[in-house]
């Protein structure tokens with residue numbers, strides 16, 4: 040987080056555009072985004088997902104399960120996948136926001152979305168244990184924070200760092216057992232399976248695009264003993 044966004048957070052300025060927030064604590068705005076640090080103008084620009092969406096991945100404008108999800112079902116038959124819920128579309132506003140958030144290290148900007156994330160958690164995933172998707176260690180060094188962990192922290196539910204993503208070591212694939220291979224898809228591992236064993240796991244990430252990151256995390260977590268898997272992501276691209 041940098042100094043200017045920390046100041047905005049502390050003094051009641053919009054985390055997106057820097058306008059002074061005109062906060063009036065009416066009954067109505069207990070339910071509005073501006074209670075979560077955005078001004079009215081920016082709140083109006085949020086590309087909130089409303090209306091019909093795929094019941095398994097939140098892809099907008101689907102009523103039935105979408106073709107991508109049907110394909111994931113075929114590829115991972117043993118996975119007890121619940122669903123992905125996302126809050127927003129990926130439009131120009133959201134793209135600019137995420138660029139600023141990730142690459143300038145403004146971890147505190149995520150506070151604008153904590154309210155919505157908590158509401159989605161209570162509505163869809165009560166009792167699930169949140170597990171943020173890790174960054175590869177080199178990425179983590181560059182960026183200094185993991186945006187998925189920042190989102191998970193906002194849920195105010197204890198989360199666990201069950202997934203790890205070691206830097207890839209080539210050439211060892213052939214020596215692995217099937218279980219080991221399953222546990223290292225995309226480089227993810229679950230070093231301490233007992234912390235998620237038998238639990239419903241909620242994978243947290245910033246964006247669901249093809250679903251590969253989340254779905255492969257789900258496979259690894261279920262191979263390690265999770266009872267079921269789901270995901271909560273900020274954006275459905």
Ligand SMILES: [Zn+2]
Nearest residue numbers: 053056078081
């Ligand atoms: Zn604003």
Ligand SMILES: [Zn+2]
Nearest residue numbers: 093096105108
């Ligand atoms: Zn879908």
